[in-house]
Amino acid sequence: MSEPLLSVDDVSAAFGDARVLDSVSLAVRRGEFVGLVGPNGAGKTTLLRTINGVRDPDEGTVSVDGDRRADCSAREWSRRVATVPQDTSVSFSFRVADIVEMGRAPHRRRTQFGTTETDRRRIEDALELTNTADMRDRPIDELSGGERQRVFVARALAQDTPLLALDEPTASLDVNHQVEILRLVRELVGEGRAALAAIHDLELAARFCDRLALLSDAGIRAVGPPESVLRSEVLDPAFETTTATATNPVTGTPTVTAGAGDGTVVDGLGVDARRVHVVGGGQAGARAIATLRDAGHEPSAGVLRDGDLALETARSLDVPVATTPAVGPADPDAIAAAHDLAADAAVLVFADADIGPRQWTLDLAEGAPSTVLIEARPLAERLHAGERARGRYERLRERSETADLDALPSAVDTAVATAERPADD
The missing domain is CATH 3.40.50.450 (Rossmann fold)
Incomplete structure (x- = not known):
């Protein structure tokens, strides 16, 4: 089996006395889309932030394509990992095209002025792939939450990195665009990239991801194909609830009903x-x-x-x-x-x-x-x-x-x- 593109080795992180990650290890290979699932507060966002270099792990190492984060500058690391954050708020009223162009910053020489043909091509491709080309001239703060989410996916695509780290990439999106974005990520990893995404909706994760990693109580509790992770005996202790699992007759992938029997699920949305x-x-x-x-x-x-x-x-x-x-x-x-x-x-x-x-x-x-x-x-x-x-x-x-x-x-x-x-x- 090929060497992993992303290697997370014994990573620990804490906020004060609260240990959020405890000796977490995970590997993601090229051509693989891995879904990071688990209850709120389990540390999914913190793990993604250690991978994309926003925060340093207290212990352990993160490597991409054999290069350790600790040995790379922020600029060098940004050529390896592109991020779609959960928070898409922006302090200034940038145009959509300007936001997407920011994804090209790690590839530009410090002495470079203007946009190269390669930059323009990557920006245009990203706008088209995310269906945001028609809003290129609109101010980012005029957009809905879902529209801004797609713009930040476009920025990550324009960054043209081997690894995508996505924190709830379908947040604020309607069902059609949720499927559209995850299908796009699925296609991108098929071109030799890898993706790790925190996904709240277990059924969407099962439908589009090759493997799932269940993070709970500061550690990885299960890793494997969706059908091996989305089982009641695995999910119940992690989410502290009762679940019922079945197979979706249309997609053939696992479905999960949380709070089975107590009326807590709203329209199958996982809320x-x-x-x-x-x-x-x-x-x-x-x-x-x-x-x-x-x-x-x-x-x-x-x-x-x-x-x-x-x-x-x-x-x-x-x-x-x-x-x-x-x-x-x-x-x-x-x-x-x-x-x-x-x-x-x-x-x-x-x-x-x-x-x-x-x-x-x-x-x-x-x-x-x-x-x-x-x-x-x-x-x-x-x-x-x-x-x-x-x-x-x-x-x-x-x-x-x-x-x-x-x-x-x-x-x-x-x-x-x-x-x-x-x-x-």
Whole structure:
């Protein structure tokens, strides 16, 4: 068997006293599409960030094509690994074509001015393959979450690397574009690349991936073909639930029903009807968290700042939460953690949340199956990102339930009943 393109050897990583990865080892070969699956908080994003060089492992090594990350500069590593991040917020109003062109930066000489013919060809191919060519001149902050997700896939393709590392590449996409993107990745690895992707939807992972790696409790618990990993005796302890597995009669690949027999699965989307993610702090966020817990829901929250009343409430109720320092921009790791927490929630509650220049609160809301808005303050007091962000919020309002805090449980129940992944508009 050929040598692996990607080798992860005994990698460990921790945040403070919390060990997120514990001696994780994994290999991915050329021509192989490996799906990284597991419960929220298992460390999937952290593992991908050690692979793409965003953070260094506390222990262990990561190598691509025989070259160790520790021996390569950031520029050299960017010619080996291209990333599609979970968080696609951008601080400036770049054109779509400019975002995709950024993928060519690792290949350019420092003295190079302008775009070469090779650059132009790679950019055009990436735009066409991801069906984003018709939006090339649009500002990135005018796009929906799903459209931006496709643009960042295009940027990774333009980077033209042997390894693709994708963190929830189908987040915010409608069903058609989910299949389209994963089919594209499948075709790309067939051309000699390799791909490792964190995928929340187990059935999509089974349909498109050669192998699955199940990450749970800081370690790899199973690796193999989808049919060998997606078995109840493997999944139940990892996800701490009861599952039922079967074979999809159309695709011939495994299907998984989580929470079998207790009514927690919403329309086969892999989201939990009891799970609600709260975005927004202060008194509104704190009351939303407490009210949902009292009503029998399982809330999570974030990103919340240190010292926030909502954070204190969440911790007192043992509610999972993504946190960031009290001052400064929200930490990217915290935003990624919030996406992880929201991934299996049936409803997102936008609790009087502020909208900053990066618009990550809107990104979270647009990726949810259903949303409930709490509007204790006028939008003008919460909007810090200009008119394009206002337009995104107005579109969110059109498809959301609205409620005051006293009526929040019933509004969430209504949203659960109609939960569906948002269209990629």
